[in-house]
Amino acid sequence: MNEFIMHNEALIRLSFFCGVFATMAIWELIAPRRSLTVSKTVRWLNNMGLVFLNTMILRLIFPLAATGMALFAQRQGWGLFNYYSLPPLITIIASVVVLDFIIYLQHVMVHAVPVLWRLHRVHHADLNYDVTTGARFHPVEIVLSMLIKFATIAVLGPPVVAVVIFEVLLNAMAMFNHANIALPARLDKLLRFFIVTPDMHRVHHSIEDDETNSNFGFNLSCWDRLLGTYREQPRAGQQGMIFGIHGFREPAMSSWLSGMLLMPFVGKISGYVINRREWEENEK
Numbered sequence: 001m002n003e004f005i006m007h008n009e010a011l012i013r014l015s016f017f018c019g020v021f022a023t024m025a026i027w028e029l030i031a032p033r034r035s036l037t038v039s040k041t042v043r044w045l046n047n048m049g050l051v052f053l054n055t056m057i058l059r060l061i062f063p064l065a066a067t068g069m070a071l072f073a074q075r076q077g078w079g080l081f082n083y084y085s086l087p088p089l090i091t092i093i094a095s096v097v098v099l100d101f102i103i104y105l106q107h108v109m110v111h112a113v114p115v116l117w118r119l120h121r122v123h124h125a126d127l128n129y130d131v132t133t134g135a136r137f138h139p140v141e142i143v144l145s146m147l148i149k150f151a152t153i154a155v156l157g158p159p160v161v162a163v164v165i166f167e168v169l170l171n172a173m174a175m176f177n178h179a180n181i182a183l184p185a186r187l188d189k190l191l192r193f194f195i196v197t198p199d200m201h202r203v204h205h206s207i208e209d210d211e212t213n214s215n216f217g218f219n220l221s222c223w224d225r226l227l228g229t230y231r232e233q234p235r236a237g238q239q240g241m242i243f244g245i246h247g248f249r250e251p252a253m254s255s256w257l258s259g260m261l262l263m264p265f266v267g268k269i270s271g272y273v274i275n276r277r278e279w280e281e282n283e284k
Contacts, residue, residue, distance in 0.1 A: 002071055002160045009067045013168060020172045024131040024179040033182040033198065034239060036128045038255055046257040047132035053257075054135075054142045062146055069153045070163040079157015092165065095158030097220070099166045102152045104223040106145065107216040118264040119144070124212065125245045125254040125263060129205050134178030135171075138264055173219045177201040182238075196221050203234045207242040211235070 005012070036043075058065065073079050081091050110120040119141040126133045137145075153163065177196045182188075188197050196217045204215040214231035217224050224230035234241040244254060247267070253259035 002074075005067065005160050005164055009065070009164060012164060013171065016168045017171055017175075020175050021131060024175050024181065028130055028180045031181065033180045033202075034129070036130070036180075038127045038251055040128075040130075042251070043126070043128060043130075043255050044132055046255060046260070047126070047136045049257045050137070050139075050260055051132075051135045054137065054139050057139050058142060058146060061143065066146070066149045066153060066163050066167060067160055069150045070158055070160045073154055073157050074160065078154050080155070081159070082157035088159070092159055092162040095156060095162035096166045096169065098156055099149075099152060099158065099163075100170075100217075100219045101223060102148065103170065103219070104217050106148055107218070108229070110141065111213060111216070116141075116144075121245055121248070122260050122263050124205060125248040125260075126205070127244050127249070127251065127254050128180075129178065129202060129243050130180040131175050131178060133205070134174035134176075136260070138260065140264070169219055177218065192221055194221060195219060199233075199238055202238065202241070203231050205243050206234050207244050207246060208235070211241075 062068070064071075074082055077083065081095065086094075110116040119138045122138040122141070123133070123136055126136060158166075173196065177198050178201065179198050181198055183191065183197060183199070188199050191197050192200055196215070196219060200215055200221065201218075203211050206212055211231060211234050214229050215224055216229055221230075236242070248254050248263065250259075253263060253266070
């Protein structure tokens with residue numbers, strides 16, 4: 001089983017990526033949640049250009065990616081689940097849940113540490129919000145994220161199949177909850193008890209700092225609810241909220257690949273107050 005997954009891991013992930021991406025793109029075209037304010041052609045070419053660049057860098061630096069690390073940990077006997085024998089289904093579910101929690105913590109961390117926020121603001125500086133935003137990250141942040149996954153896998157020892165499931169779910173959910181789509185209100189309210197919906201995560205991309213510092217989850221919504229970072233709606237509503245970051249409103253910096261790559265190195269390092277949960281109108 002492990003050998004089959006290792007030989008077909010790239011194809012499995014690519015198939016799910018293309019399928020979910022195409023579904024969300026068509027949905028956005030037929031029933032967009034909001035009107036776009038920047039040329040879709042420009043944004044898509046540059047956002048997807050960043051995705052392809054990141055993919056090449058990861059394949060060059062980490063040829064076997066997270067699944068290779070899981071197989072290595074298994075062969076070395078590293079990690080809790082390689083030390084303690086549990087039923088396979090429980091091990092897989094627990095692995096996916098723990099990995100998702102680590103991604104939540106990582107997301108909080110890149111907002112809390114100023115130098116890491118400089119990398120992560122590439123993701124937030126997008127002036128619009130659609131399926132391509134979900135894969136828009138600076139290459140250095142992508143490499144850092146992979147190293148965090150490696151460390152987690154070494155400690156946890158998840159099965160190879162669990163890592164593949166997690167990676168597929170993470171990519172699919174990132175595209176789903178960044179899509180420019182709307183679910184029926186009742187369905188959205190129900191799904192929010194279990195997973196992150198587009199309307200829920202869209203709040204996280206508000207230009208307002210206190211709204212940006214909420215709804216950090218990508219997959220399971222329970223972490224935001226349990227740890228006090230959940231916010232139901234933006235103050236201006238789903239139609240009135242503004243996307244992006246103060247100070248990065250020019251398309252040349254926020255929408256073009258060259259600007260995205262340079263963004264972490266622009267301006268002075270300053271604090272990003274993650275615990276600022278209150279909005280003060282007189283500061284705006």
